[in-house]
Amino acid sequence: xxRTGSEVLLEALVQQGVDVxxxxxxxxxxxxxxxxxxxxxxxxxxxxxEQAAVHAADGYARAxxxxxxxxxxxxxxxxxxxxGLAAAHADSVxxxxxxxxxxTAQLGRDAFQEVDIVGITRxxxxxxxxxxxxxxxxxxxxxxxxxxxxxxxxPVLVDIPRDILSGPCPPGSPALASSSRKAPRNLGHPLxxxxxxxxxxxxxxxxxxxxxxxxxxxxxxxxxSLAEAGSIPVVSTFLGLGAFPAGHRLFLGMLGMHGTxxxxxxxxxxxxxxxxxxxxxxRATARVEAFAPHARIVHIDLDxxxxxxxxxxxxxxxxDAGVVLRQILKELEVRGTSPFPxxxxxxxxxxxxxxxxxxxxxxxxxxxxxxVIQELSRLTSxxxxxATEVGQHQMWTALHYRFQKPRTLLxxxxxxxxxxxxxxxxxxxxxCPGKTVVDISGDGSFQMNMxxxxxxxxxxxxVKLVVLNNGSLGMVRQWQSILFEGRFSQTILSxxxxxxxxAEAYGIPGLRATEPQEVASCLRKGxxxxxxxLMEFQVDPEEQVYPMVPPGKGLSEMLLGSPCPGQEKQMGxxxxx
Amino acid sequence: xxxxxxxxxxxxxxLVSILVENxxxxxxxxxxxxxxxxxxxxxxxxxxxxxxxxSRITCxxxxxxxxxxxxxxxxxxxxxxxxxxxxxxxxxxxxxxEMLLVRLAAQGQMRELLEVxxxxxxxxxxxxxxxxxxxxxxxxxxxxSFLKALEPYGVEEVARSGPVVLVGHRKRTGRxxxxxxxxxxxxxxxxxxxxxxxxxxxx
Numbered sequence: 001x002x003r004t005g006s007e008v009l010l011e012a013l014v015q016q017g018v019d020v021x022x023x024x025x026x027x028x029x030x031x032x033x034x035x036x037x038x039x040x041x042x043x044x045x046x047x048x049x050e051q052a053a054v055h056a057a058d059g060y061a062r063a064x065x066x067x068x069x070x071x072x073x074x075x076x077x078x079x080x081x082x083x084g085l086a087a088a089h090a091d092s093v094x095x096x097x098x099x100x101x102x103x104t105a106q107l108g109r110d111a112f113q114e115v116d117i118v119g120i121t122r123x124x125x126x127x128x129x130x131x132x133x134x135x136x137x138x139x140x141x142x143x144x145x146x147x148x149x150x151x152x153x154x155p156v157l158v159d160i161p162r163d164i165l166s167g168p169c170p171p172g173s174p175a176l177a178s179s180s181r182k183a184p185r186n187l188g189h190p191l192x193x194x195x196x197x198x199x200x201x202x203x204x205x206x207x208x209x210x211x212x213x214x215x216x217x218x219x220x221x222x223x224x225s226l227a228e229a230g231s232i233p234v235v236s237t238f239l240g241l242g243a244f245p246a247g248h249r250l251f252l253g254m255l256g257m258h259g260t261x262x263x264x265x266x267x268x269x270x271x272x273x274x275x276x277x278x279x280x281x282x283r284a285t286a287r288v289e290a291f292a293p294h295a296r297i298v299h300i301d302l303d304x305x306x307x308x309x310x311x312x313x314x315x316x317x318x319x320d321a322g323v324v325l326r327q328i329l330k331e332l333e334v335r336g337t338s339p340f341p342x343x344x345x346x347x348x349x350x351x352x353x354x355x356x357x358x359x360x361x362x363x364x365x366x367x368x369x370x371x372v373i374q375e376l377s378r379l380t381s382x383x384x385x386x387a388t389e390v391g392q393h394q395m396w397t398a399l400h401y402r403f404q405k406p407r408t409l410l411x412x413x414x415x416x417x418x419x420x421x422x423x424x425x426x427x428x429x430x431x432c433p434g435k436t437v438v439d440i441s442g443d444g445s446f447q448m449n450m451x452x453x454x455x456x457x458x459x460x461x462x463v464k465l466v467v468l469n470n471g472s473l474g475m476v477r478q479w480q481s482i483l484f485e486g487r488f489s490q491t492i493l494s495x496x497x498x499x500x501x502x503a504e505a506y507g508i509p510g511l512r513a514t515e516p517q518e519v520a521s522c523l524r525k526g527x528x529x530x531x532x533x534l535m536e537f538q539v540d541p542e543e544q545v546y547p548m549v550p551p552g553k554g555l556s557e558m559l560l561g562s563p564c565p566g567q568e569k570q571m572g573x574x575x576x577x
Numbered sequence: 578x579x580x581x582x583x584x585x586x587x588x589x590x591x592l593v594s595i596l597v598e599n600x601x602x603x604x605x606x607x608x609x610x611x612x613x614x615x616x617x618x619x620x621x622x623x624x625x626x627x628x629x630x631x632s633r634i635t636c637x638x639x640x641x642x643x644x645x646x647x648x649x650x651x652x653x654x655x656x657x658x659x660x661x662x663x664x665x666x667x668x669x670x671x672x673x674x675e676m677l678l679v680r681l682a683a684q685g686q687m688r689e690l691l692e693v694x695x696x697x698x699x700x701x702x703x704x705x706x707x708x709x710x711x712x713x714x715x716x717x718x719x720x721x722s723f724l725k726a727l728e729p730y731g732v733e734e735v736a737r738s739g740p741v742v743l744v745g746h747r748k749r750t751g752r753x754x755x756x757x758x759x760x761x762x763x764x765x766x767x768x769x770x771x772x773x774x775x776x777x778x779x780x
Binding site for chain 1: 605606609646647651653657
């Protein structure tokens with residue numbers, strides 16, 4: 001008897017080395033779920049909402065580098081994946097999403113739970129497929145995984161009608177034609193590499209800007225070698241955090257709208273910017289005309305569309321970050337032991353910027369959110385896998401958690417999807433059972449997917465939830481405070497649940513800190529509990545994220561914060577320094 | 578975003594010829610890329626290319642060379658796209674033809690009308706008392722002139738195919754994009770300034 005489409009699919013997953021899928025059953029995939037019982041090698045994590053399934057697959061992929069897999073039924077199951085697919089697409093995360101579809105004969109007739117998910121997700125996936133006949137199934141699955149992981153990674157969706165899942169599927173269906181066609185160009189053009197190396201050697205004030213492409217390519221060691229070889233300081237994009245160890249003498253932290261003072265000043269004053277593996281979006285560059293105004297820009301990226309999209313590159317190099325950095329290192333090696341000019345002046349200026357202290361939050365008896373993250377960073381030695389939601393807590397995490405290793409920051413950077421962190425932490429914890437996984441959230445974001453406490457409880461996943469509760473949608477509130485003269489429109493949350501009791505309702509221990517002196521002990525206690533735990537910190541709602549580059553300003557025109565809350569208008573502009 | 582480029586060049590019509598896998602939804606995918614990125618499609622055709630497994634999508638869009646480069650890079654990133662070639666519409670290496678059907682009321686001046694048709698190498702497809710259907714092929718601008726010449730004869734309905742195009746190799750053909758013979762030895766200034774990129778990679 002011929003195998004059914006469901007069996008073909010599950011066997012293909014085993015062949016692809018898939019060990020876990022995140023999903024939610026429904027009518028169109030019921031045959032697949034029935035067959036799943038016969039495949040104990042594939043672990044299925046039952047989430048509470050399909051959005052969580054795709055974010056969890058995303059978290060799994062970011063933590064491991066292997067494509068994440070999620071599964072949903074047709075109609076609402078499929079549409080609930082859309083945000084997660086868009087998030088993965090924006091951040092180049094490899095994942096394969098399978099959706100059930102109504103039977104082939106019903107397609108296009110507005111059947112129950114029918115949506116054109118391939119049409120809906122066309123521009124928020126790297127590619128997608130509707131399987132139209134059983135013979136294509138195996139080939140499409142193989143191609144889907146290849147497309148997801150090849151070149152610049154991304155999400156791929158495969159939509160399978162229920163009759164194909166339940167009906168016979170001919171064996172040995174041929175793979176689709178195009179799989180080997182578009183091999184990415186990994187090797188940088190030798191001439192461009194030469195030009196870039198020459199520019200590096202000649203530069204008096206060089207700077208490296210590392211993006212997530214370094215992490216995707218596994219090029220963090222090459223990055224470290226190049227930075228150390230030439231004493232080149234390094235800034236990172238938000239998603240590039242972890243590509244270079246925080247605390248290293250050459251590391252200046254994140255650049256951008258909420259970048260560190262030293263990073264933004266360095267970008268604004270360098271004479272050569274080596275951009276590796278990022279697309280330089282508006283949050284990284286601020287006002288484009290004022291971005292790295294004195295610098296020649298070398299831009300290395302695997303995806304040619306990322307180069308020159310916002311900022312014109314003087315020396316564009318299409319290629320894999322690791323391969324191209326190795327090419328540059330080799331080129332420099334040929335030039336002898338110490339090809340670089342004396343850069344002591346530049347490094348001295350950078351040290352000065354590093355020494356600059358933001359006005360510290362005035363002690364007012366309330367917990368400062370920044371200090372919670374600093375303490376968490378100390379207690380975990382910057383080694384934990386940190387998922388975040390989106391908002392102030394996300395930027396405080398970027399500024400105050402000292403990431404040591406790649407693949408330890410999971411966050412929706414490009415799309416900025418609230419509700420991402422908790423399910424992503426679930427995915428990462430499933431992938432890395434032995435590691436400490438923390439989801440840092442605000443009270444707003446936490447409530448966007450808090451139903452996933454149920455998933456944590458069901459599987460006993462030891463994810464540590466840190467909720468910085470300021471009773472508001474803090475980032476929008478901050479904008480309203482600074483840019484809209486303090487008119488708070490719909491950013492104050494009331495009717496909040498008691499988060500500790502909410503966790504306890506799921507059988508998850510809950511801890512709460514309300515005083516500054518409780519922060520460290522609460523974190524220590526929470527991190528020491530073997531299973532999942534929720535730690536709520538009632539933080540000062542007046543705290544804002546600084547530095548902040550207001551919209552329309554250049555990176556050097558940062559607001560640095562006021563020493564006393566409520567006096568935002570007296571903030572200094574860094575550009576004058 | 579445009580402002581960062583010191584780019585005094587004016588947007589002008591470009592032709593983009595896209596060789597794709599003949600798969601369901603591929604036209605929608607290409608069209609979706611144009612709309613999602615805010616580019617306008619002014620003319621579009623799609624049909625089988627060499628062999629049944631490939632199709633060629635041809636479209637006309639307006640942009641400066643930076644915009645065109647972005648469009649082409651993004652098209653090349655689509656999984657179903659095999660290759661893309663493009664160039665400004667007026668380039669001599671763009672070998673484009675379009676087909677036109679036009680129905681006329683043809684009140685009285687039939688002889689005159691047929692003379693115009695002959696001049697533009699159009700064919701009569703059907704003819705009945707007071708109605709005539711003509712077919713013409715040629716480069717877009719030439720068809721536009723044809724339509725203009727037909728105006729006095731009562732144009733009732735027009736259908737145009739949109740362009741079908743092949744991008745020529747370096748060797749010059751005798752005809753320019755307007756379909757007329759060029760005096761030998763003349764080199765179109767426009768062509769010289771904007772060398773065509775032909776990068777249909779078939780890896």
